[in-house]
Amino acid sequence: MLSLRLYMFQRLSALLTAPFVVGHLAVMIYAIQGGLSAAEILERTQGSVLWFLFYGIFVVAVSIHGAIGLRAIALEWGGLKGAALEGFMWLVGLGLLALGARAVWAVTFSQGVGV
């Protein structure tokens, strides 16, 4: 029961996500050389407003996109309907957002504003 609005949000958030995914992948391919470590990640991201924005927007877009996506699957394969379906979508969306926000916060500003 994807109406036009949900459809548009999903497509637009997908388009928004795409450059971030590419960026993220590029960083991963670059970063993974020589193995990953917490320090390495944090060194890059701690205290950076840019990285905060990068991952922040990424998380918001993906939460919207993923929630609407799972809604379709819940409807078609899970048989959810009506309020249960909408509730499920919001739960997924807000859940992803919360977890994502926490993660972004963790890798950027959780130790205070750095250099």
Next chain:
Amino acid sequence: MKVSDIERHDTDILILGTGGAGLFAALHAQQTAPEGAKITIAVKGLIGKCGCTRMVQGGYNVALGGGDTVERHFMDTINGGKWLPNQDMAWRLCEQAVIRIRELENEVGCFFDRNADGSLHQKAFAGQTADRTVHKGDLTGIEIINRLMEKVLASGVEKLQEHRAVGLIPTKDSRALAGVLMIDMRTGKFRLVRAKTVMMGTGGGPTMYKYHTPSGDKTMDGLAMALRAGLTLRDMEMVQFHPTGLLAGDHTRMTGTVLEEGLRGAGGQLISHTGQRFMFDYDDRGERATRDVVSRGIYAEMRKNNNPEQEGVFISMAHLGPDNVRKKFKGMVNRCADSGFDLAAGKVEVVPTAHYFMGGVVVDVDTRTEMEGLYVAGEDAGGAHGSNRLGGNGVANSTVYGGIAGDTMGRDVAGMSLRDPDEDVLAAEFERAIYPLSRKPDLVLPLRKQLQNIMWDDVGVMRTEAGMKRGLKGIASVSEALMDVGVEDSNLAFNLTWHDWLNLRSLCDVSEVIAKAGIARENSRGAHFREDYPEPGAMEDSAFTVATLQNGRVAVNNEPVQFTIVRPGETVLPEGAPETLVAAQ
């Protein structure tokens, strides 16, 4: 099952059938009926998905200027019908077609093929003196019926789908119609639908011939019901054969289906069993002669050959270039390919095939019948075509008169009320329909084949008195044998075998009328060809046959044609009008 089990249902306007006639009647009735009038449409199949209007290929005849006029269309129709048509009906057909085609394009939303300048494209079928046939590729009927069907589905009329009408039930004094007895085919239950006005548009359908084109649901039910209800039928000997039906063997329903006229028009050649072209032996227009002439030519060749292994003749297109044929006749080529034939490069076996029924119920120009409350339009109504229907006049006829029936009913219904049925007739019709359920079950199909062979051999493309008399005996014996064939009654829901039985019942009843009317006409006109009377007779003395049931027996009489608009030898065209406007091919 008992008579008391019949469910009763009331409506104001009841329409039987959803071909061009039925669907147009529904739309027009809605436009003219008083506010709140209930309209019900009942049909043997699904709305818009049965009947022959959907199968129309070539197109729709209408005079739209460019030199062509209603007068010219009318003269072609009269000439084509060999002076037998009811002239007022033929005139109304030609005149109203102009309005109906605009209605189809503008209100119903059909799209017909255009010329490069954006105007409607028109072509000429055989027998026409102007490029007059409007079409949508070679699938004109699909376009017309799909669009009409949408309109009707969206209009909110009451739908009784897969409801088969089995009997017209009059009032006690049998002056007026009270309602129609039906079988709800999905459940096998009976339903009497009372209505103030009923339009019958069940579309005839000469499917009692071994080779036939109409859809499987058409089995002359309407005419059989009308006959039993005491109505007068006219022109019942007039069965049109299409020259090129696909011959794909005994065991496929594909056999008999039409290979379109356009193939011959484009230069397709007919080849006999000896590999020779033969049509020029019969007519100097060769393969491009009219349907009746080509049908007889093919039939004669088949008789010469008389080989049960290879009955038909062949149509060959390959000389026009297989790729060209594939492009121009994609639909036909694909259809042939599905049954294993290569129309583009090879040759395909064909036979004449029963296509259209010119005969039908006698009506006035407003589709009213002798029975108050009953209206008939489309192929069920007789008169507009006389002895032969021009290609393209069939769908024009059903849509024009269907609309007229809707308008007429919409107006008449205001002053009418529901009538009480004659319960005795109701009981008799009910008993008639459940008759086979109490007999020992047996196969229906062999009898149907038997009837089809008899009609093909003895009451077919070429007829003689002796043949038709033999045919009558054959029909009677099938008819009798049918009464000994029962149908298993364990489950009557969607029981096609029961309906096969009822179909054959209608076909037997009407076959008898066809043969009797054929015997009564001792000359050859249009579709009716008597080897023992090959001459057409004097046009001035033209008469048409009328058949009625009198004391349980079919009686046929002749009635003189009233030349209300034009007399033989005269024309309504202005002086000096050219013979034909069609450019020589």
Next chain:
Amino acid sequence: MKAAKGITSRAHPLWLAYILHRLSGLALALFLPLHFWVLAMAMTDPVRLDGFLHLTEAAAVKIAEFGLVFLLAIHMFGGLRLIAMEWLPWSAPQKTLAAGATAGSFCIAILFFMKAI
């Protein structure tokens, strides 16, 4: 899954593209919370995060990650393909696009894999 009943001949490129897109989206959506949870350890338990990150050395985990990147790539290309066909006024070379999307995803994933080794 009612969808599995009835029709049996689904194996045509566009249907495969659809199911791949759906399964990859589903897998991504399931993986994402895990991913977030692990990253959030940066805040709560940096040592354990390192422990996890070291795991990336193990072959099994490598392959899992390869799969993940592959999923992400395949889903992205598949999704862009869909949006392109829906919003851009062309649609004929659908199958080519579907194949192209899969091929592109493979390239990225393999690149990732090579670097990872």
Next chain:
Amino acid sequence: MTAEVLKVTIQRDADRVETFDVPAYENQTVLDVVSWVQQNADPTLSYRFACRVGMCGSCAMMVNGVPRWTCRTHISKVVDGNAVMIGPLRNLPVIKDLAVDMDPFFDKWVAAEGVHHGALTRDDEIAPVHETSATRVEANAGIECINCSVCYAACDTVASNPDYLGPAALQRAWTLLNDAKDEGRVAILDAVSGSGGCHNCHSMGSCTMYCPNELNPMSAIAGLKRETAKNFFKRGR
């Protein structure tokens, strides 16, 4: 075909199949095989057909799991050895045996505004239309649909989302949207943007793959998505 006898298995109920031995003949279609069973072996077998030449769209069934027009499918094209499995068309309620209730399909056709919205009347001249204009070409692409429901049966989205209007109805809406004579633009766009609308389609393409008429509902639906998206930006809804 080499087999002299076909093993024809027919789905009689959700969980009951029956197998019949049917003599093989030349030029036999799937419809002929089904008819043979009803006419000779089991007189109570139910199915539907009318035109027998691929024009009416009332004979579609599942043949070896694939939706097809049975009247136009030569049996040799589908037999597996000498066996074939025939069932009622998918995604529609079964009335009995092989006959399904097509009403939901047509209800959705109407719900998608699949009906002409005209401003002209029978008193107006027929408007000139150029067959080569871009919109006419687009409208013509889907116009030969015979509403057989084969695409509707092929689509998994229809199977799992009862509200989804389905490929044929949406294709009709797209045709009308491109029809210069049609005045229902707003109504159509609204109808296809609702909860069962075109946005449910996942472009899985089974509709286009199996349409016996070689039509392309998938691309028509993509067209609707494009138009509705454009409209979204313009009207903000």
